[in-house]
Amino acid sequence: MIKVHDLYKEFSLNAKQRKELATKEKIAVAVKNISFECQPGRIYSLLGPNGAGKTTTLRMISTIFQPTSGSIEIGGVDAVRYPQEARKKIGFLTGSAGLYARLTPNELVKYFADLYGVDKATFEARKKRLYDLLDMHEFANKRIAKLSTGMKQKVSITRTMIHDPEVVVFDEPTSGLDVITAENIITLIRNCKNEGKTVIFSSHIMSEVDLLSDDIGIIHKGKMLFNGTKETFIQNKQEDSLTGEFIRIVKQG
DSSP, X not given: OEEEEEEEEEEEOOHHHHHXXXXXXXXXXXXXXXXXXXXXXXXXXXXXXXXXXXXXXXXXXXXXXXXXXXXXXXXXXXXXXXXXXXXXXEEEEESSOOOOTTSOHHHHHHHHHHHTTOOHHHHHHHHHHHXXXXXXXXXXXXXXXXXXXXXXXXXXXXXXXXXXXXXXXXXXXXXTOOHHHHHHHHHHHHHXXXXXXXXXXXXXXXXXXXXXXXXXXXXXXXXXXXXEEHHHHHXXXXXXXXXXXXXXXXXXX
């Protein structure tokens, strides 16, 4: 489970950043006191236009960023006070793989399994299941630097899931990928739900949101504009499509 309460995040701006943003303010507020929960066995979609505060929120949940104030609970662990303990429960996947180019997929996945203390037998079983799902066997021993974008994303997925996290965070995981790789990720997200994991993801692709979501949060300019089930979102929508309703809520917010 993920519990977010009154979450607030601000960043200090240096002179160069103030010039780029055409502002005299020395502080930029990215997230403004938002609260929501993500339940096990359900998929929570966090939506918003670029710059809305989605990625900042997901990075705070994943303990990459420290919130300015507010609380985050991950599987019963206070992620603000005990980020290392919370990290053991989290898998975090972004659209930018950020992999070690000189390693092979086998070497990288084994490295992360060792970091999480996964024993050899469990590691081999999980690796085979993920490699089978993502069709990775053919390039498992090639240098990551030589792999395509889709292949790198598959490696990143395996790295994210090798310790079998109970909470999984996907930040625009299918952005820029081919149809087959994107479908593999969709399958993985469904599998996570079916296994009772807590899943939160962001996407600009509303067909994915419609396909996967149980719950929806819409954030704009750091504020939560909608937080509820997909059924409630659909029942109360004033536009014909999910995309149209999303745009209407953002414009009104």
